[in-house]
Amino acid sequence: MKKVIDFFSYLIDTIQLGFYYICLILAKGFFFYFYILSFSFEKIFHLKVFTTIKKFFKKKQNDPVSFLVVVLVFFIGVFLHTYLYVDKNDVKYIDESVLSNSVVDIEAPQETVVSDNETYSYNEVNLFRKYGKYDINSIQFSQLKQINEDVVAWIMVDGTNVNYPVVQTGDNDYYLGHDIMKNMKSSGWVFMDFRNASDLSDQNTIFYGHNLLNKTSFGSLANIFTEQWFHNSNHYIIVKTENSRHVYQIFSCYYIDPEVYYLQNVFYDMKYYQEFLEKLISRSQYDFGVELTTKDKIITLSTCTDDNKGRKVVHAKLVE
Numbered sequence: 496m497k498k499v500i501d502f503f504s505y506l507i508d509t510i511q512l513g514f515y516y517i518c519l520i521l522a523k524g525f526f527f528y529f530y531i532l533s534f535s536f537e538k539i540f541h542l543k544v545f546t547t548i549k550k551f552f553k554k555k556q557n558d559p560v561s562f563l564v565v566v567l568v569f570f571i572g573v574f575l576h577t578y579l580y581v582d583k584n585d586v587k588y589i590d591e592s593v594l595s596n597s598v599v600d601i602e603a604p605q606e607t608v609v610s611d612n613e614t615y616s617y618n619e620v621n622l623f624r625k626y627g628k629y630d631i632n633s634i635q636f637s638q639l640k641q642i643n644e645d646v647v648a649w650i651m652v653d654g655t656n657v658n659y660p661v662v663q664t665g666d667n668d669y670y671l672g673h674d675i676m677k678n679m680k681s682s683g684w685v686f687m688d689f690r691n692a693s694d695l696s697d698q699n700t701i702f703y704g705h706n707l708l709n710k711t712s713f714g715s716l717a718n719i720f721t722e723q724w725f726h727n728s729n730h731y732i733i734v735k736t737e738n739s740r741h742v743y744q745i746f747s748c749y750y751i752d753p754e755v756y757y758l759q760n761v762f763y764d765m766k767y768y769q770e771f772l773e774k775l776i777s778r779s780q781y782d783f784g785v786e787l788t789t790k791d792k793i794i795t796l797s798t799c800t801d802d803n804k805g806r807k808v809v810h811a812k813l814v815e
Contacts, residue, residue, distance in 0.1 A: 522557070522561065523556045526553075526555040526556045526558075526562070529552040530552040533548040534549050536548075586718070587627070587651055587654075592632070593733065594742065626659050627656055629658065631735060634649050634660075634735060639660050642676065643675050643677065646660045647661055647693040647736065648735060649735045650685065650702060650734050651732065654724045657715060659704075661685050661702060663687040663688075665689055667689055670685075682705055682707055682712060685712060688700070688703070694738070695734060695792070696792075697792070698760065699795055700760065703797050704796075705798065705799070706799045706807060713807075714798075716798055716809060719809055720748055730783060730811075732744075732794065743811035743812060743814060744785055744814045745783060745785075746776060746793075746811060747775045747776055748779055750780075750808075753805065756774075758797070759771065772788075772789075772793070773787075778808075785812060791812045791813065793811060794810070796808070796811075797809075
């Protein structure tokens with residue numbers, strides 16, 4: 496037993512020593528560039544401050560702990576900027592002006608009014624925030640299709656940040672890792688199930704989006720699962736296509752393990768479709784008091800749970 500303990504102790508010590516030397520080598524390389532830079536400035540400007548900085552970085556070349564601190568700070572900064580930067584996410588509300596069918600024709604905007612005291616620049620780097628500022632009554636699909644021919648709709652969910660163009664392609668994988676500009680991006684984009692008709696004529700039209708921590712994409716669907724949203728929202732979702740506008744009323748929201756049951760899009764057996772609708776209602780976290788029949792068409796919004804092990808699902812039926 497002692498030999499086993501000694502072996503693992505030796506193994507751990509070897510791994511630690513190896514990790515130390517790897518960090519030492521990386522530290523030498525990393526801080527060497529700053530040493531050379533400060534050395535060059537010292538020669539050019541002849542200032543003592545650069546001499547002090549040069550000595551500092553020369554010393555740090557033999558300090559792997561400092562290198563690890565730099566790496567840790569870097570990744571914390573990336574995490575905070577990428578995932579926890581939420582102050583520019585605007586919750587959207589569907590009021591009478593949004594529900595109206597009056598469309599305002601505008602040219603491609605350079606900037607638009609966000610509030611009485613704020614203007615929004617369309618140079619925003621985060622595309623979810625960029626499109627999230629758009630007025631759904633001013634959407635021009637001809638312009639969107641010039642950006643990406645895969646755009647088939649626009650979706651807006653009351654009381655959330657969801658206010659984005661929707662894309663659709665020949666599979667359900669591509670837009671998990673590409674944005675609306677077709678650039679590779681882990682945040683993906685909001686997309687319609689490839690099996691669905693883009694005119695929303697199927698009995699169940701399905702939309703997907705990542706559950707991002709910065710509350711863009713479908714990250715803000717978490718709002719729907721709160722008492723505050725349930726009591727204060729009008730429970731509407733608007734889906735606008737190039738030729739029509741559809742108003743949906745949410746009737747179910749729930750968490751569930753990954754499955755394909757709620758992802759069925761076409762039903763030929765009306766008895767089974769009725770059972771399907773009743774099943775979705777029975778799963779709901781809240782009682783929305785909405786009745787459904789086999790004549791109803793519904794939409795489904797699906798995203799991952801926060802732990803990425805389950806699914807967060809929202810269903811709504813067509814009311815207008």
